[in-house]
Amino acid sequence: MQAFIVRRLLALAPTLIFASLIVFVSMRLIPGDVIDLMLAQNDVSGGQDRAAIEAALGLDQPLYAQYFRWLGAALQGDLGRSLWRNTPVVEQLAETLPITFELGLLALVVALSVALPVGVHSAMRQDSLGDYAARSFSLLMLAMPSFWLGTLVMVFPSVWWRWSPPLEYTPFFEHPLRNLAHMIVPAALLGLSLSAVTMRMVRTTMLEVLRQDYIRTARAKGLSETLVVVRHALRNGLIPVVTLIGLQAPLLIGGAVILEQIFVVPGMGLLLLEAVFQRDYPVISGVFLVVGVGVLLINFLVDLSYGWLDPKVRHQ
Amino acid sequence: MSGPGGAAALRPGAAAVAFNLRLLRSKPLGAFGGVVFLAFLLCGAFAEVLAPYGANATDLALRLQGPSAAHPFGTDHLGRDLLSRVLLGAQLSMLVGASAAALATLISVALGVASGYFGGRIDMLIQRFVDAWMLFPDLLLLIAVISVVGPGMVQISIVLGLLYGIAGSRIVRGAVLSLRENMHVEAARSLGAGAGHIVVRHILPNIMPVLIVLFTTRVGAAILTEAGLSFLGLGVPPPAPTWGGMLSGPGRTYLYLGPWLALAPGLCLTLVVYAVNVYGDALRDLLDPRMRGVG
Numbered sequence: 001m002q003a004f005i006v007r008r009l010l011a012l013a014p015t016l017i018f019a020s021l022i023v024f025v026s027m028r029l030i031p032g033d034v035i036d037l038m039l040a041q042n043d044v045s046g047g048q049d050r051a052a053i054e055a056a057l058g059l060d061q062p063l064y065a066q067y068f069r070w071l072g073a074a075l076q077g078d079l080g081r082s083l084w085r086n087t088p089v090v091e092q093l094a095e096t097l098p099i100t101f102e103l104g105l106l107a108l109v110v111a112l113s114v115a116l117p118v119g120v121h122s123a124m125r126q127d128s129l130g131d132y133a134a135r136s137f138s139l140l141m142l143a144m145p146s147f148w149l150g151t152l153v154m155v156f157p158s159v160w161w162r163w164s165p166p167l168e169y170t171p172f173f174e175h176p177l178r179n180l181a182h183m184i185v186p187a188a189l190l191g192l193s194l195s196a197v198t199m200r201m202v203r204t205t206m207l208e209v210l211r212q213d214y215i216r217t218a219r220a221k222g223l224s225e226t227l228v229v230v231r232h233a234l235r236n237g238l239i240p241v242v243t244l245i246g247l248q249a250p251l252l253i254g255g256a257v258i259l260e261q262i263f264v265v266p267g268m269g270l271l272l273l274e275a276v277f278q279r280d281y282p283v284i285s286g287v288f289l290v291v292g293v294g295v296l297l298i299n300f301l302v303d304l305s306y307g308w309l310d311p312k313v314r315h316q
Numbered sequence: 317m318s319g320p321g322g323a324a325a326l327r328p329g330a331a332a333v334a335f336n337l338r339l340l341r342s343k344p345l346g347a348f349g350g351v352v353f354l355a356f357l358l359c360g361a362f363a364e365v366l367a368p369y370g371a372n373a374t375d376l377a378l379r380l381q382g383p384s385a386a387h388p389f390g391t392d393h394l395g396r397d398l399l400s401r402v403l404l405g406a407q408l409s410m411l412v413g414a415s416a417a418a419l420a421t422l423i424s425v426a427l428g429v430a431s432g433y434f435g436g437r438i439d440m441l442i443q444r445f446v447d448a449w450m451l452f453p454d455l456l457l458l459i460a461v462i463s464v465v466g467p468g469m470v471q472i473s474i475v476l477g478l479l480y481g482i483a484g485s486r487i488v489r490g491a492v493l494s495l496r497e498n499m500h501v502e503a504a505r506s507l508g509a510g511a512g513h514i515v516v517r518h519i520l521p522n523i524m525p526v527l528i529v530l531f532t533t534r535v536g537a538a539i540l541t542e543a544g545l546s547f548l549g550l551g552v553p554p555p556a557p558t559w560g561g562m563l564s565g566p567g568r569t570y571l572y573l574g575p576w577l578a579l580a581p582g583l584c585l586t587l588v589v590y591a592v593n594v595y596g597d598a599l600r601d602l603l604d605p606r607m608r609g610v611g
Contacts, residue, residue: 018448026460143590145540147547148582151563155571155578254453258544272456273548276463284460288452295451 008303012296019292020074023285024067074289080282084275089286092271097290100267102172103187103260104252108245110191111198115241118195119202120229123210134199141196146255149189150262167264186259193255194248201244205237239309246302249295339598346598352591356584359403360410369397372555380574389580392562393570401557402580408558409539409588412469416476416538421531423481425523428488429515433496442485449482454541462550469552472542480534487530491523525603532599536592543585559585 051060061069073079079089122131158164165185170178209215210233218228257269264270268287275283340347359366374394381391389398431442454476461475495501496519504514545551546560554561559581563571571578 014444015447015451018445019451022448022452026464139590139593140586143536143540143593144586145543145547145560145582145589147544147560148563148578148585151568151571151578151582155575158572159575250451250453250456254455257453257455257459258548261548272459276459276550279463284463288456288460291453291456292448292451 004307005304008300012300016293016296019296020071020289021067023288023292024070026285026288079286079289082275082280082283084278084280084283089282092283093268093286093290096266096268096271099169099265100253100256100260100269103183103190103256103265103267106183106187107190107194107252107256110188111194114192114195115198115202116234119199120206120234122199122203123206124225124229126207131203134203138196138199141193144193146189146193147258147262149192150186150259153185153189154262165263169264169266182263183265186256186263186265190252190255190259194252197248198241198244201241202237205240206233209233209237235309239306242302242305242309246299249298250291253291253295335602339602343598343601345594346601347595349591349593349595349598352587353595356406356588356591357410360407363403363407366403369400372396372557373400380570380577382574383576390574390576392574392577398562398577398580401562402559402584405557405559405562405581406584406588408469408552408556409542409585412473412476412542412552413535413539415473416480416542417531417534419474419477420480420484420534420538421527423477424484424488424530425520425527427482427485429492429519431485432489432492433511433515433519435493435496439489443489446482446485454479455544458541458545459548459550462545467550467553469556472545472551473538476538476541480537484530484534487526488523491526492519495519495522529596529600529603532592532596536589536596539592540585540589 077090079093081088082092085092118134122134125131154164166178166182169182172179215228215233218232219225223232253269256267257272259265260267260269261273268290272284272287274280275287336347336350339350374396375391376394378387378391379393381387383390387397387399389402391397392401427442427446431439457479458472458475462471465471465475501514501518504518509517542551543558543560546558547564549561549564551560552558554565562581563578
């Protein structure tokens, strides 16, 4: 298992290098006039002039030197300072990342607790009314944009019953219940759209697995249907589902940006939007780096979970 | 791969008709999706004719009116007719969706063929780049690029085309990889055909089914992402009547006074994306069963 982990870690290196290049180049895309715009817009009263900003962004050096300087600093945890608030970007990320992480985790819990039972049920009773309803629901959820659902949840309860979801953020460790009351609505919306794809995948793989010979053997042994499904079918059926969740990680983060905006969750998405409107490029690239590394880590964990779910993989 | 033959032996027009009849018979839901999508396309194409009022014709005396005979979808906080705005919004969505998907397909073909056909070191480099690119959520990349180049329909279509093009190149690469080893490609190569000839005459015609499905699904994805971007205030700038923009910006506070304003844009968006998705699924099942569950 250790050799397996090391091999997978090494395979990440080229991807990571390309990812850092993408973040770096996107920073370099900033055209010169944007610096003027930044100067005009942000009204840096500390007397920062063009040269100072260029130096702060490292634009006064050759490209490759800039890249290595930036990468070296990033590896030491220095992502520069926000042009707007003049605080270290790392500090802002440390504040907002756990909030987005909580939102994503809650959404994942919602998605799995909907997708697994419904998908399994759909596969066991293929072409029944329930299967049909589940499939229609998942097709509908795939088409329905989360920002529209979020808007409906905000507007209609307030018009009909004078109730609207709470919008005040409370840190989890200060008051867990109040925190969850706020986070659960955006998390549920995010989770539902994720569950649509996942449910389809669970259904398809379970349909395939349930037709295998070893399932017939398990049934012939006289095992109860629950045991056959949970112990024998689901474990193999889960492998593609886990892959899918890894692939959906970027989508989950993208959705979080929109839902954080609607429900005023002060996470990384809201930080990014704020930074975009203020053209605070160090913050933007910081968010990107964290997201890129985060998704890479999730995919790494997904890879590792294969080894656990399917011992064959370990020895390849 | 079925290769040329079958329906392709007919004239192209007749083949398309025959294909769609087959679709109607075996996949009624998919055919329904196709019809709905076509209806939205026509609405978009003739939006100026169909819309009873201008998209930005304000009439403050008629602010926030509920649905009525004169204004079937009601009016917004500036007294603009919502039906007209939704129709012209369809035009915008369709334009962005179709142009982004077309560009995406071109990029997917270029990268996918380069990677799949030539293989080797080029393939290695391209694939690691695609890996890295796919780490970043579409919406985030879009937000970042728009923050640099500024919002606008052309920029959004180009960036969306790039995004989906790079991601979709994986699927094209897979198709090309399996084709490359096919007998008819081998035969062409042994007759001394150059790479360009093989790609144009033997590879591209055979990956058409994959490309058609890829194009269709990307139209829906592009429409949805553009709407999300407009909702965040980074899409085509107001007063352009985007479906996403109608639910955000200054109009958002008025949704509580006129809840009907929240319905039409979202419903249209859901309906058109649903239609594209079921149509794309049906196409995939008929054209290329191997692509099930991809993209």
